[in-house]
Amino acid sequence: MDQKRKEDAADLQRRSLLKNTAVATIGLSALSAVSGPEAHAEEIIQAREIIPEVVQQSSRPTVRESVRITKLETIMVKPRWLFLKVHTNADVVGLGEPIVEGRALTSAAAIKEIEPYLIGKDPRAVVHHCQAIYRHAFYRGGPVLTSALSGVDQALWDIKGKLLGVPVYELLGGPTRQRIRVYAHARTPDQIRECKSRGFTAFKTDLARLNGRYARAVENKAWIENDVAQFAALREIVGKDGDIGIDFHGAVPPATAKILMKELEQFQPFFYEEIINSQNVDLMAELAKTTHIPIATGERHFTKWGFRQILEKGAATILQPDLCHAGGITEVRLIAGMAEAYYASIAPHNPLGPISLAAGLQIAASIPNFLCQEQVSLGDGYIKNPFKVRDGYVDLPTAPGLGIELDDNAMADKIGHDWRNAETYDPDDGSVTDW
């Protein structure tokens, strides 16, 4: 009898747990975790019977209820961003940031061309929709199409998380960490000090822009020495216990990059980013072998296929996929897995807005090989409850979906922009330079 009572009590406890946990929100796939690996068919059948009862207590639609996409809305937002709202018939709106910098109108047009496919579809089949949008295009990839896809992907994950009442990282097996390190842009000693006062411990500078002109194919000694001196000054303020990376911005020709990498190594930068234009991965791999500093790259690579060659050729050990370019959360999660097999880490690129940041934080919280998240805005003036930095980190988001909510009132004066890419020329002969 004692044994029977124990079994009955255990059964009751299991049933209670099933009812009191958010069974309807985490789906049948989680039932084996709730019931333990020994769960058998009968228990699953019982659980199926329990789900409708729980569903009726929840206002959130479930896998059994109809949810359809009704409209895609793009909004140009200062300084150079494009926000996407994916509307549904379930009173849930997904947010995304489908933007190629300098091509906001083109990106909006790409979204307009995706809209007919998504209207009337269930938004929760995120991977299926990404596959359809990417593969049915026939001409696959490229920055415009993968950026549009990225924004859609973010919005669909946002909807899915909101419908299920959990952050996206919960759906991806996270959290994998308790807080998330972020870094700030800083090009001058004063900017470093200001960022430190705001709580940052990691930074990135862009030395290619500090010399009065951009690097030439073969640079003179004065140009190199000036760059090195400027970085030395920044490094001293950052301190030995802080980190500062250097973005070559793909704007330094290989011969000059090679000298600069050698001269700057003594200061142990966090990383060298885009040491040359990323179109020649073989050459980047060759240069990577000449230094002990980690090479970072990725903002101008798209999808798992774009990152495959970087890893295979050893061109970088820090991958910087952009959540708004590389294919969104779905694709960056896969890229992170590929990187893990090469002992490479992920530092999501992000010179964009708070939706991009929010998507990056969801990735950071769901992968093991995260390094640091780039940001240029913590969302002040754009979202309710902007992110806050403490000791170099932001807290793990806890709200459903991407974890943010746009502040339409605060954004009212930021609607619309006509931002264009910089035109840069050599001051001595007027020839076109990279920027």
Ligand SMILES: [Mg+2]
């Ligand atoms: Mg960069």
